[in-house]
Amino acid sequence: MSTEDNRKVMQDAVERWRAGDGGAIFRLLDDEVQWTVTGTTPISRLYTSRRDFVDNALKPLSALLDGAIDPTVINVLADGDQVVLQWDGSAKTKGGMPYMNRYCWVMRFTDGKVVEGLAYLDTELVSALFE
Numbered sequence: 001m002s003t004e005d006n007r008k009v010m011q012d013a014v015e016r017w018r019a020g021d022g023g024a025i026f027r028l029l030d031d032e033v034q035w036t037v038t039g040t041t042p043i044s045r046l047y048t049s050r051r052d053f054v055d056n057a058l059k060p061l062s063a064l065l066d067g068a069i070d071p072t073v074i075n076v077l078a079d080g081d082q083v084v085l086q087w088d089g090s091a092k093t094k095g096g097m098p099y100m101n102r103y104c105w106v107m108r109f110t111d112g113k114v115v116e117g118l119a120y121l122d123t124e125l126v127s128a129l130f131e
Helices: 003-018 050-063 123-129
Strands: 029-037 070-079 082-092 098-110 113-120
Touching: 003 070, 003 082, 003 098, 029 050, 098 123
Parallel strands: 029 113
Antiparallel strands: 070 082, 082 098, 098 113
């Protein structure tokens, strides 16, 4: 797929996510995706499949929030099979505190699916959620 094809795939998934389809962005992950969450948080590590990432990163994080994270896209950059998504996520914790994190996901696409990803985020904020 071309640079523009990969950018469009990401932009379309983000639009569906913003419209309330929270799984749209994560359905882009290949079943065998290699996804790394940076830092030393309870969810920071290499995940070796979509199921591993969903079950051991997304679900534990989501369990601490009162509803879905609302994404605001800052930028979608693409070059060949590489796509970078910069976005802000906002939600409330179960205790009513605001959760506002800035993310940068660097991804490699193959045939419209994310096969590798690296997530940069405010790790201090994520660690605080788990305390």
